[in-house]
């Protein structure tokens with residue numbers, strides 16, 4: 352017997368909503384493009400100028416590479432220091448911001464606000480702030496990335512922590528465990544793979560960011576990039592961009608492998 | 615001289631924030647070394663009764679005493695010390711799958727060991743010994759270093775029991791400990807609980823769903839209905855009429871683990 356008559360009909364699509372959304376998005380785009388003077392025709396006319404820059408930048412000046420080694424290494428070191436210190440500090444920040452784990456509403460509220468401030472201010476701001484405090488150089492860069500790392504990991508990881516199963520943490524409390532024991536044995540192990548994943552992600556972002564941070568004198572390859580660009584040494588700029596690209600790709604491969612093993 | 619009860623409820627009431635009544639004024643005394651099975655239909659208040667003993671669910675009014683000490687209604691060191699004497703076993707095991715069996719069992723020692731030792735996994739030799747003996751008691755010694763999540767359901771529940779035993783508790787609370795296990799494993803786990811009760815004299819309070827299990831393993835049966843104590847008597851003398859009274863209906867095959875046996 353066929354009981355397809357019992358099956359509910361598929362509800363009709365809301366065409367008005369779909370078309371309305373499309374129209375709205377189109378209108379907003381056109382309005383914004385006009386506002387900033389963005390026009391495709393103008394872009395097309397100016398393409399030759401852009402391609403001239405590309406031609407001038409090619410081929411990369413490979414003989415310059417040996418002088419990049421030290422700054423590249425410094426960039427990695429800045430990223431490592433920033434990721435490790437920031438990664439450690441992000442743990443309490445994330446835990447206190449997780450609604451299910453925080454010991455009190457007041458702590459939760461304050462911590463949330465600290466997190467929002469950290470996240471809202473851009474890494475360039477922190478770099479300039481620390482450069483003013485400890486002087487231009489890699490230390491300022493590492494400190495800026497520390498803050499950036501805390502912001503990235505704590506935001507993502509506090510959400511993972513809020514999604515854990517509270518059964519085991521309750522069992523630890525039932526055994527007479529303190530808040531810390533509850534965290535250590537009940538809560539954090541569940542969200543550990545997420546933590547590692549976010550820390551690796553933060554490291555990738557930090558390697559990339561350290562190129563930009565150099566622009567404000569926070570050390571690393573970015574500082575070399577800025578000097579070469581301002582003296583129109585485009586083949587060298589190309590080499591720098593390529594080296595960073597390769598490093599980022601390699602790091603991405605390694606972290607992907609680590610993530611797969613943890614899953 | 616009369617001995618001090620292991621657990622004593624006096625006009626114990628629990629009203630949840632949403633207005634649901636968990637316990638509607640319970641008076642109940644359980645003597646040291648007793649093996650008591652709590653039965654009642656879904657929502658009767660069985661879990662609430664157990665969770666009131668270790669303060670996971672605080673009373674709204676009335677009192678619960680454990681070994682003569684009133685269970686505090688607020689979290690804190692006093693409640694933690696009391697919980698250290700009360701082991702709890704859960705329907706869903708509540709062990710940390712990612713950690714080793716040994717670490718899960720050592721969680722039963724958290725209340726006995728300084729926080730920093732637990733934090734850095736520097737458990738005193740004596741506490742490791744207690745954990746090993748607890749594993750021996752449930753026949754899981756050879757699994758000590760296996761990842762807890764790699765065990766079968768019955769084995770995971772044994773880890774849960776070993777964790778409770780590692781507390782060296784005066785009381786064990788088991789909230790439907792066999793509800794997620796197959797019939798064969800169910801009988802093994804129930805026999806383990808009875809044996810532990812007899813060998814170690816630990817006062818045991820077990821919530822059970824199935825009437826035949828209650829009758830077979832309980833010494834004393836307590837019946838709850840809508841938060842009230844409606845039956846309290848020996849498992850040998852409990853009748854069909856008693857069960858009808860507790861459940862407010864005739865028990866049927868669904869109330870039995872072994873559906874072939876007559877109720």
Ligand SMILES: Nc1ncnc2c1ncn2[C@@H]1O[C@H](COP(=O)(O)OP(=O)(O)OP(=O)(O)O)[C@@H](O)[C@H]1O
Nearest residue numbers: 630632634635636655656657658659660661662663
């Ligand atoms: N956290 C809670 N918040 C609100 N109401 C609750 C809560 N826990 C239990 N209740 C209510 O309290 C009453 C007793 O619940 P309890 O969990 O103790 O019953 P139970 O006998 O263990 O049932 P089951 O056999 O389904 O486990 C029920 O009406 C239930 O809906």
Ligand SMILES: [Mg+2]
Nearest residue numbers: 660661662789
């Ligand atoms: Mg229950």
